Amino acid sequence: MCLCMRNPRNMTVAVIKILALICVVILHFRGNAPALDNGLARTPPMGWNSWNAFELKIDEALIRSTADAIASNGMKSAGYEYVIVDAGWKANRRDADGRLVADPQKFPSGMKALADYVHSKGLKFGIYTDAGSEDCVSNAPGSKDFEDKDANSFAEWGVDYVKEDWCNTNGQDAKEAYRKMSLAILATGRPMVFSMCEWGDNKPWIWGASVAHLWRSTGDSKDCWDCGRSTMNKPGGYPRGWVLILDAQPPLAAYAGPGHWNDPDLLQVGHPGLTVEESRAQLSLWTILAAPLISTNDLRSMSPEIREILTNPEVIAVDQDSGGTEGTRVRVTGKREVWMRPLADGNRAVVLFNRSKSTRTVRVRWTDIGRKQTDELPLRDLWKHQNLGVLKGGYSVLVPAHGAVMIKTGLPAN
Ligand code: GLA
Numbered sequence: 001m002c003l004c005m006r007n008p009r010n011m012t013v014a015v016i017k018i019l020a021l022i023c024v025v026i027l028h029f030r031g032n033a034p035a036l037d038n039g040l041a042r043t044p045p046m047g048w049n050s051w052n053a054f055e056l057k058i059d060e061a062l063i064r065s066t067a068d069a070i071a072s073n074g075m076k077s078a079g080y081e082y083v084i085v086d087a088g089w090k091a092n093r094r095d096a097d098g099r100l101v102a103d104p105q106k107f108p109s110g111m112k113a114l115a116d117y118v119h120s121k122g123l124k125f126g127i128y129t130d131a132g133s134e135d136c137v138s139n140a141p142g143s144k145d146f147e148d149k150d151a152n153s154f155a156e157w158g159v160d161y162v163k164e165d166w167c168n169t170n171g172q173d174a175k176e177a178y179r180k181m182s183l184a185i186l187a188t189g190r191p192m193v194f195s196m197c198e199w200g201d202n203k204p205w206i207w208g209a210s211v212a213h214l215w216r217s218t219g220d221s222k223d224c225w226d227c228g229r230s231t232m233n234k235p236g237g238y239p240r241g242w243v244l245i246l247d248a249q250p251p252l253a254a255y256a257g258p259g260h261w262n263d264p265d266l267l268q269v270g271h272p273g274l275t276v277e278e279s280r281a282q283l284s285l286w287t288i289l290a291a292p293l294i295s296t297n298d299l300r301s302m303s304p305e306i307r308e309i310l311t312n313p314e315v316i317a318v319d320q321d322s323g324g325t326e327g328t329r330v331r332v333t334g335k336r337e338v339w340m341r342p343l344a345d346g347n348r349a350v351v352l353f354n355r356s357k358s359t360r361t362v363r364v365r366w367t368d369i370g371r372k373q374t375d376e377l378p379l380r381d382l383w384k385h386q387n388l389g390v391l392k393g394g395y396s397v398l399v400p401a402h403g404a405v406m407i408k409t410g411l412p413a414n
Contacts, residue, residue, distance in 0.1 A: 036194050036212055039259075040191055041213035041260075041261065042324070043321070044292045045193055045294070046294070046316075046319075047083060047126065047161070047295070048070060048299060049086050049295075050062070050296075052221075052223065052297075054088075059105075060108070075311060082124045082193070089107055090102065090129075093141070111159075116158065125157075125161070126161030128165065129143045129150060130143060131174075132165075144169070144172070151184035151188050152184075155192070163195040174202040178198070179210075193214075194211070194212040196211065197216045198215065199216050214262070214292055216263045221264070224241040242265075242274075243355070245265055249328075257326075262326065264286065266295075267282060268296065269283050270306035275402060276309070279306060280404060284315060287316065288327040288328075288341045295310055312382070325342050335354065336399075337352075338350060338351070338368050340368065342370070347408055348369045348409045349408050357401050365394040374392065375414065376390045377390065377412060378410035378411075379395060379407055381405065
């Protein structure tokens, strides 16, 4: 029997060494994976996607006027840059050369003209396709076996971001299917962000970093608090409330980092199914998750209150933190939760989240966020834009129903 088994101290050292070795192996493989390494998405992508507000009812006028709105209403200067046309843009048939074609009724000027327009606003252009034989709901051709051709079309049109869905993929291997598109994108020579939308069915967080910049970790999100609970464990894109999607994220935090992100789906901020407090809470929590911030509300008509939420620079700075560490839930006390994300400069972003239907006091203890009880930490409220002084031990605050308070703690002052 080895020595370590007889001496508890040696055994501890051996366990630590084994754990360290496992970490090194994991980091080695993550670091050297043949990633879609085109230097994009070093921080989580930000933008707008047409799906949740408009579904198939999209056309070039809508996309142009949305680009106009983003460029002029503060969204662009807040960091939202990708204007992503989701399902509904394709004609139902490829052309005689097998190329994808835009629906001539909805996009008569074609996708290149639309991309040019979006670029003229200083924004970037995103497009949707599917890894299977057909898109999900529009009877349009998918990219299966046409990866090179489609990636070339996207590059010719000036696409900057490709979202690839997972419908009608019977029998396909997810990793192989997405790798094909990933290599096709690389081969075009045009830098494009690649977003895998396979709903977490094949644990894309494990292999995704070698294929794409981001991968959906669950089925579709819907503009409700926790609807869809009964279908949530079924594979596929069943729509569900955003807190159910949130609950699926904590185990995945270690898989994210610069250039490769977990994607807990589109923001529901500003949709009628969310209260203003819920909108604020979702954005706060998505920044803790280092999530892509892709808005989906109608940006041409949003209220000043929602615009202020989506463009809060202090909250967005947390999402875009250069460290790229995904945060997680660090305390649950009934319906009161504390979520924390360590930032590159050693500070901590903290969300105090109240899931109950009435106002509650939520407390974060400094020991919850990797600090000492005796530490004196400078505090700032990121929604009120106020310094809260230097506090010892922790911080308690009243949080509205289904709402969140978001703070940032500085380094210990003592
Ligand atoms: C799937 C995706 C959604 C959206 C729709 C479009 O459900 O998960 O994000 O793209 O398809 O059909």
